[in-house]
Amino acid sequence: MDFYLGLIQIIGVHTLLGLSAYCVLLTGQVSLAQAGFFAIGAYLAGMLTVLAQWPLIPALALAGVVSAAVACAIGFPALRVKGLMLVVATVAFGEAVRLFFFNFTYQIQAGALHLGPHGAEGFRQIRYFPENGWSTLDVVLFIWVVVALVMAGLWWLDRSRVGAVLRAVGEDELAAQSVGINITAVKVSAMTVGGFIAGIGGGIFAHYTTHIEHAQFGVVLATFAIAYPILGGLSNVFGTLLAVIFIQGFLIEGLRFMGDWRNLLFGGLIVLAMNVRPRGLLDAGTTRALKRLFSPGREQSGA
Amino acid sequence: MDLLDLIDAVQSVADGVLFGATYALLGIGFTMIFGVMHKINLSYAAASIGAAYASLLVMAVLPVPPVLAYVAAAAAGGVIGGLVYLIGFRFIPLANPLATLMSTVGLLLLIDEIIVHMTDGVPLNYPALFSDVIVHVGPFGLRGDLMFVFALGCICMVLLLLLLYRSRLGLATRAVSQQPTASLLCGISTTRVNVLTFVITGVLGGIAGAMTGAAIGMLSPLLSLPLTVKGLIVTVIGGLGSIPGAIVAGLIVGGLENAFQFFRGVSERDLYIMLLLFAFLVFRPGGIFARPAGRD
Numbered sequence: 001m002d003f004y005l006g007l008i009q010i011i012g013v014h015t016l017l018g019l020s021a022y023c024v025l026l027t028g029q030v031s032l033a034q035a036g037f038f039a040i041g042a043y044l045a046g047m048l049t050v051l052a053q054w055p056l057i058p059a060l061a062l063a064g065v066v067s068a069a070v071a072c073a074i075g076f077p078a079l080r081v082k083g084l085m086l087v088v089a090t091v092a093f094g095e096a097v098r099l100f101f102f103n104f105t106y107q108i109q110a111g112a113l114h115l116g117p118h119g120a121e122g123f124r125q126i127r128y129f130p131e132n133g134w135s136t137l138d139v140v141l142f143i144w145v146v147v148a149l150v151m152a153g154l155w156w157l158d159r160s161r162v163g164a165v166l167r168a169v170g171e172d173e174l175a176a177q178s179v180g181i182n183i184t185a186v187k188v189s190a191m192t193v194g195g196f197i198a199g200i201g202g203g204i205f206a207h208y209t210t211h212i213e214h215a216q217f218g219v220v221l222a223t224f225a226i227a228y229p230i231l232g233g234l235s236n237v238f239g240t241l242l243a244v245i246f247i248q249g250f251l252i253e254g255l256r257f258m259g260d261w262r263n264l265l266f267g268g269l270i271v272l273a274m275n276v277r278p279r280g281l282l283d284a285g286t287t288r289a290l291k292r293l294f295s296p297g298r299e300q301s302g303a
Numbered sequence: 304m305d306l307l308d309l310i311d312a313v314q315s316v317a318d319g320v321l322f323g324a325t326y327a328l329l330g331i332g333f334t335m336i337f338g339v340m341h342k343i344n345l346s347y348a349a350a351s352i353g354a355a356y357a358s359l360l361v362m363a364v365l366p367v368p369p370v371l372a373y374v375a376a377a378a379a380g381g382v383i384g385g386l387v388y389l390i391g392f393r394f395i396p397l398a399n400p401l402a403t404l405m406s407t408v409g410l411l412l413l414i415d416e417i418i419v420h421m422t423d424g425v426p427l428n429y430p431a432l433f434s435d436v437i438v439h440v441g442p443f444g445l446r447g448d449l450m451f452v453f454a455l456g457c458i459c460m461v462l463l464l465l466l467l468y469r470s471r472l473g474l475a476t477r478a479v480s481q482q483p484t485a486s487l488l489c490g491i492s493t494t495r496v497n498v499l500t501f502v503i504t505g506v507l508g509g510i511a512g513a514m515t516g517a518a519i520g521m522l523s524p525l526l527s528l529p530l531t532v533k534g535l536i537v538t539v540i541g542g543l544g545s546i547p548g549a550i551v552a553g554l555i556v557g558g559l560e561n562a563f564q565f566f567r568g569v570s571e572r573d574l575y576i577m578l579l580l581f582a583f584l585v586f587r588p589g590g591i592f593a594r595p596a597g598r599d
Contacts, residue, residue: 267413278402
């Protein structure tokens with residue numbers, strides 16, 4: 001049972017990571033910096049609850065806000081470039097954050113223990129959940145409440161004018177600019193929102209694993225972050241959730257019985273999925289078909 | 304800093320510049336693929352390492368002299384390059400850059416896993432040529448294997464430039480990279496040019512992989528991610544689509560990397576390379592050899 005609860009936790013946290021990349025991808029930008037924001041959130045939230053004895057929710061909120069501020073500051077220089085240049089710039093940012101934490105040591109003495117991040121050894125003893133008597137089920141519920149809130153927020157955003165503006169910039173930058181949209185402001189805002197979500201996700205990640213280290217936040221995590229929304233499709237937030245379940249639940253855990261061959265299959269299945277469904281697993285056409293299936297009465301002609 | 308330290312510093316920078324030839328070749332590969340297809344091939348560095356491993360396989364099966372390892376790596380690189388095009392690019396719509404980006408990520412994972420699967424993840428030694436030669440220039444000693452790597456890299460670059468600027472295939476490649484539609488109307492098969500670009504960059508990548516193996520002394524699947532990041536950085540610092548830029552930037556990154564390693568230690572080394580990249584993006588986003596604005 002604990003195994004499945006752990007899996008549900010992983011899926012929840014990775015959904016947050018994927019949604020943070022989803023925000024940025026909506027504006028047509030490929031950002032591999034999400035692992036960096038995730039790392040900032042993880043270390044900061046961990047330090048706040050362990051070293052400063054803050055309660056969890058204010059710590060997560062502050063971690064999110066700081067990640068968002070960093071994302072905003074990074075957004076201005078990074079979003080001046082596009083395409084490949086932006087990929088490289090954001091990879092470099094993510095790696096710079098990872099290397100910063102690789103060299104970052106800030107420890108305090110608490111009884112017989114040294115608490116706090118310690119360079120390459122990482123940051124152990126983030127024991128907020130067990131110390132405050134949270135059961136695994138409580139943690140699962142907490143994670144999914146946060147995921148549901150974020151997904152609802154993004155769903156609502158998508159239905160509002162803001163979502164239309166984001167997608168307009170993503171579809172055709174030049175056209176969006178010519179109808180008076182400030183594309184720099186839109187891109188930087190999307191990056192900031194993405195940074196906020198990644199920061200919160202990182203904070204939760206740090207607390208349920210209890211041990212974080214720099215190597216967890218490398219390029220691989222960043223590519224996973226963009227893999228979820230791209231594989232799932234950008235038509236709505238559920239695509240990202242579907243892709244996280246597909247990758248974490250099916251490809252990583254479900255195929256564990258295959259041993260060594262699982263990892264081989266993993267890359268191959270991603271390539272195959274992109275060849276067969278280049279617009280993602282849950283693309284606009286599928287979404288429409290599903291909607292028609294569930295509300296036959298309101299079917300519109302020519303939709 | 305006294306004289307001995309200064310000598311050591313210059314020595315390590317010189318070693319780094321010689322090793323930078325591999326970064327330059329990788330940067331050229333990324334730049335050429337982007338120039339012709341306007342797509343990013345993230346599996347390129349992994350394919351290069353894969354080609355170097357394939358040459359080790361050839362060496363193990365056939366009793367051939369070490370020189371032929373480089374030829375085998377080049378050939379394997381060409382084959383892998385063609386396969387990468389076929390699997391990751393050919394059947395995905397051109398108008399969907401995100402899907403190709405993701406498929407090359409899948410290929411990157413796949414190639415890495417094939418290597419791990421076939422070698423059990425154990426690093427393998429790679430034969431270096433002239434590793435016992437040291438040329439003394441004043442107080443400095445230049446390692447023979449690094450000099451060989453540098454010379455080989457230079458030969459590849461000269462051959463590539465000749466191919467691009469002195470042959471009909473090069474003319475077609477440059478035409479496709481400037482205006483794909485116009486070149487299609489002129490009777491150039493863009494698919495053929497794309498395949499050949501992948502094969503040519505694959506050959507370069509195979510040689511770069513072999514050179515990395517020779518300079519470091521071993522091959523490991525762990526090399527592919529750092530090389531991907533370094534190759535991309537070289538591409539951007541040199542200027543997207545600029546081959547001379549990739550060459551110069553590769554040598555600069557190689558040299559600076561060793562300089563930072565000498566002054567600040569290996570764990571902080573890459574941090575400064577990233578900061579250098581950011582400085583370039585802010586102050587000179589077009590790279591060293593930025594193209595004049597206003598074209599196309």
